[in-house]
Amino acid sequence: xxxxxxxxxxxxxxxxxxxxxxxxxxxxxxxxxxxxxxxxxxxxxxxxxxxxxxxxxxxxxxxxxxxxxxxxxxxxxxxxxxxxxxxxxxxxxxxxxxxxxxxxxxxxxxxxxxxxxxxxxxxxxxxxxxxxxxxxxxxxxxxxxxxxxxxxxxxxxxxxxxxxxxxxxxxxxxxxxxxxxxxxxxxxxxxxxxxxxxxxxxxxxxxxxxxxxxxxxxxxxxxxxxxxxxxxxxxxxxxxxxxxxxxxxxxxxxxxxxxxxxxx
Amino acid sequence: xxxxxxxxxxxxxxxxxxxxxxxxxxxxxxxxxxxxxxxxxxxxxxxxxxxxxxxxxxxxxxxxxxxxxxxxxxxxxxxxxxxxxxxxxxxxxxxxxxxxxxxxxxxxxxxxxxxxxxxxxxxxxxxxxxxxxxxxxxxxxxxxxxxxxxxxxxxxxxxxxxxxxxxxxxxxxxxxxxxxxxxxxxxxxxxxxxxxxxxxxxxxxxxxxxxxxxxxxxxxxxxxxxxxxxxxxxxxxxxxxxxxxxxxxxxxxxxx
Numbered sequence: 001x002x003x004x005x006x007x008x009x010x011x012x013x014x015x016x017x018x019x020x021x022x023x024x025x026x027x028x029x030x031x032x033x034x035x036x037x038x039x040x041x042x043x044x045x046x047x048x049x050x051x052x053x054x055x056x057x058x059x060x061x062x063x064x065x066x067x068x069x070x071x072x073x074x075x076x077x078x079x080x081x082x083x084x085x086x087x088x089x090x091x092x093x094x095x096x097x098x099x100x101x102x103x104x105x106x107x108x109x110x111x112x113x114x115x116x117x118x119x120x121x122x123x124x125x126x127x128x129x130x131x132x133x134x135x136x137x138x139x140x141x142x143x144x145x146x147x148x149x150x151x152x153x154x155x156x157x158x159x160x161x162x163x164x165x166x167x168x169x170x171x172x173x174x175x176x177x178x179x180x181x182x183x184x185x186x187x188x189x190x191x192x193x194x195x196x197x198x199x200x201x202x203x204x205x206x207x208x209x210x211x212x213x214x215x216x217x218x219x220x221x222x223x224x225x226x227x228x229x230x231x232x233x234x235x236x237x238x239x240x241x242x243x244x245x246x247x248x249x250x251x252x253x254x255x256x257x258x259x260x261x262x263x264x
Numbered sequence: 265x266x267x268x269x270x271x272x273x274x275x276x277x278x279x280x281x282x283x284x285x286x287x288x289x290x291x292x293x294x295x296x297x298x299x300x301x302x303x304x305x306x307x308x309x310x311x312x313x314x315x316x317x318x319x320x321x322x323x324x325x326x327x328x329x330x331x332x333x334x335x336x337x338x339x340x341x342x343x344x345x346x347x348x349x350x351x352x353x354x355x356x357x358x359x360x361x362x363x364x365x366x367x368x369x370x371x372x373x374x375x376x377x378x379x380x381x382x383x384x385x386x387x388x389x390x391x392x393x394x395x396x397x398x399x400x401x402x403x404x405x406x407x408x409x410x411x412x413x414x415x416x417x418x419x420x421x422x423x424x425x426x427x428x429x430x431x432x433x434x435x436x437x438x439x440x441x442x443x444x445x446x447x448x449x450x451x452x453x454x455x456x457x458x459x460x461x462x463x464x465x466x467x468x469x470x471x472x473x474x475x476x477x478x479x480x481x482x483x484x485x486x487x488x489x490x491x492x493x494x495x496x497x498x499x500x501x502x503x504x505x506x507x508x509x510x511x512x513x514x515x516x517x518x519x520x
Contacts, residue, residue, distance in 0.1 A: 017357075020353065020356055020357040021357050021358075021361070023357065024357035024361060025360075025361055028361065042380065042381075044376075044380035098276065101273065101276055101277060102276050102279065102280050104277065105277055105278065105280065105281050106280055106281055106284065108497065108500065108501075109281070109493065109497045111451075112493075112496040112497045112500040113492075113493040114451065114455045114457075114458050114493075114496055116455060116458050116459055117458050117469075117473060117488070117489045117492040117493065118489045119462060120462070120473055120474050120477030120485055121299065121477060121482070121485055121486065121489065123477075124477060124480075125299045196369075199369050200369045200370065200371055200455075203369045203371055203372050204369070204371035204455070204459050207371060207372065207374060207375055207463065208459065208463055214372075215371075215372065218372055218375050218376070219375045219379075222375040222379040222380070223379070227376075227380075230375070230376055231376075233372070234368060234373070234376065237368055237369050238364055238367045238368035238369075239364075240367075241367035241368065242364055242367035245367060
């Protein structure tokens with residue numbers, strides 16, 4: 001750690017980059033406003049000022065916060081269910097090579113299946129409600145968690161496997177202290193991918209059905225031609241996804257510092 | 265490589281899916297539930313509508329949109345990715361915006377684009393392209409940045425013209441990463457394709473599923489869902505084959 005100069009210049013560089021990014025964003029908004037002004041966009045596209053105003057209004061409305069709460073809670077519950085089942089099943093499959101080989105076609109099929117395709121059937125059976133939404137979110141999030149857990153467990157060092165066997169480490173202890181930590185870098189990637197799928201599927205279902213949440217609000221705004229409100233919701237949906245991804249990768253790099261250090 | 269697997273491995277590989285189908289067949293055979301029709305009826309519906317041209321027409325519409333959307337996304341993603349990845353200033357200023365745009369749940373665009381521009385293929389292609397472009401763009405940028413600096417120096421020392429430099433130096437070097445981006449974009453495209461047709465359509469696989477469900481023709485609904493699943497799976501497999509062929513040099517080099 002030599003002197004303050006590099007730190008300061010690093011800080012200055014960071015500020016410079018932030019400034020550049022800010023300028024780029026402002027330029028983009030200006031271009032949008034200009035294009036809107038000269039009528040280059042279809043009538044449905046609102047001006048950024050309108051969107052900004054609508055976004056401000058939304059922040060003060062209880063309907064917005066209810067919708068965010070509904071989407072978030074459904075996505076979170078579905079994601080959590082998928083995480084538990086996916087990790088447990090993934091550890092089971094990943095530790096038994098025969099099982100992994102035997103399940104590979106089914107797993108590959110499951111993860112390439114767009115779960116929204118069975119939405120009409122699931123609605124008929126369960127109705128258009130939060131329970132149905134959670135079910136489909138969990139079903140969609142399950143696959144990336146499962147696949148990543150299998151990858152993670154499989155890369156376990158054979159020497160470690162042998163050691164664990166020689167010392168007759170009890171199964172539970174083995175799972176908790178050997179398998180889980182070793183597979184964690186991969187599992188956390190799966191959880192991160194699943195989190196954006198959770199939001200995606202939740203909003204997708206809300207758009208297609210009457211289930212309340214952000215997606216439903218977007219469809220309502222579109223149906224009543226309140227395009228500024230629809231764009232504002234889109235903006236907040238992006239902010240939500242961005243915040244969740246950012247939060248998870250911050251948590252990941254904190255929790256997995258040991259892994260980075262070892263590899264770095 | 266797969267062909268050299270001994271028969272036993274193939275049996276282990278294919279037995280579980282076969283078992284699932286057999287179980288489904290027998291467990292649903294006596295089913296009187298409207299929602300879970302016997303598999304025999306589902307397969308009847310599948311074969312009938314495949315033969316009479318209903319499903320092939322629907323699949324052609326859906327896959328055509330998917331393909332067009334992915335081609336646009338790939339062209340735009342690679343083009344801008346090369347430009348942004350090569351220009352440090354541009355990258356630093358645009359990266360936060362790109363990350364934000366990528367975070368927008370792609371299906372949220374469906375009501376806006378399809379709702380505003382109607383039922384045809386165009387709006388659906390636009391939504392698919394808009395959803396699929398981000399992983400390709402981000403991966404291209406990463407791939408371009410990962411090009412070995414010494415290769416860049418050689419290219420510069422020999423004064424390789426900019427276009428040739430892009431086409432023969434940067435693009436091939438970034439290709440594995442770009443392929444990874446397209447692989448991520450593929451399932452996103454399929455999902456958006458289905459959602460866009462469930463939202464509003466008068467043709468396509470999503471429409472077939474929705475339409476039959478609304479008429480309580482559940483065998484057709486299951487058949488449609490099954491076909492979508494098979495197509496998704498086939499696309500994933502096809503992509504792996506194409507990737508292995510096109511990037512043979514990369515996989516042979518032992519890089520992972």
